[in-house]
Amino acid sequence: MIQEKLPQGEMVCWILRLWSAAVISMLLLSTCFIISCVVTYQFMLEKPNRTLSELHTYHSSLTWFSEGTMVSEKSWSCCPKNWKPFGSHCYWVTKHTSTYSKASWNESEKNCFSMGAHLLVIHSKEEQDFITGFLNRDAAYFIGLWDSGHRQWQWVSQTPYNASATFWHKGEPSSDDEKCVIINHLNSGWGWNDIPCSGKQQSVCQMKEIQL
Template sequence: MVQERQAQGKGVYWSLRLWSAAMVSFLLLSACFVLSCVVTYRFVMDKPYTRLSELHTYHSSLSCFSEGTWVSEKVWGCCPSHWKSFGSSCYHISTDKNIWNISEQKCIKMGAHLVVINTEAEQSFIIQQLNTSITYFLGLSDPQGNNKWQWIDNTPCSQNVRFWHLDEPNLPEERCASVVHWGTGWGWNDVFCESKYNSICEMKKTYL
């Protein structure tokens, strides 16, 4: 009888230990899950605000526009004030003339780069913002002068998105591209990188 009670006691004891261990494991897993969710949420939510903080180091004010909804939340796209908004990018048209390298450096100082044109719609939008009497640098160059034009982000110039004026580019010494209005309208032209022109900067929008 005593032995049976001792055996039952041991059984209850081990059952309690197993139950306690299971509960502790469950609580630890729950805590880890909650923590991972918090960290992931903070990482996702902090990204746009980190970007906004970076933009505020270059620009005193930003303009944000409602751009529909993603899932069930309204989405806002933000550009620096006085920049033009199109698609997922913001554009700045310079008012001063510089050589190509200096133009790119000025864009970088504003958190941007010389414009990269990816579609006909983007080209059409940009030329609507320009002065027909001014030439503007693009973020397009031919570093080796071998007609291998590439954008500032190192992507090659697509055959499907080329808006060169007739018979351009035509000189291997002219290794930078510009957009300029001639009698036939707007188009790209190869120019000397050391020439001084206006320029167009582009940056990605920040979404909230």
């Protein structure tokens, strides 16, 4: 059988494309490794006595992924290991285990901040549906919404509070003494509820993706 050969010019272009893809992949892997080292270093500076298991859980590596089909069209992003990507953000959910305990709203925000993140800010119904897809229906989770006084709700990210894009349970918010917000599941589905900030709950942390 006689095999058809590509013209020399096309062959050269094909080889160059393969080499370009390989080089770009190596550069991305190197960049993610460097970012992982920097994030871990900063993480250790904030609390030098963190255990190795904590480091492994939070920032032992970065998971990178891409959008687009052609190499020239791809947009690459990174999230810390065990964080879930959606849109332009990464999400991490606390779990009540022997390592992690429930915390107040302020403690939860501090925990998120120590990882370079903040409590969850919900931008859309699609985002809430994605997040609640991996939450425990029997648990409640603090989000980054709080009452600064006189029912003036604010997000920890300084994102403007849009009353027309909220997901309160029926009858909520219900009390001026309940100034922090959880997301939980009732018979009507997932929604928001105001509770005292001192209550102990699980939480969801959020950070921007690392764009490459």
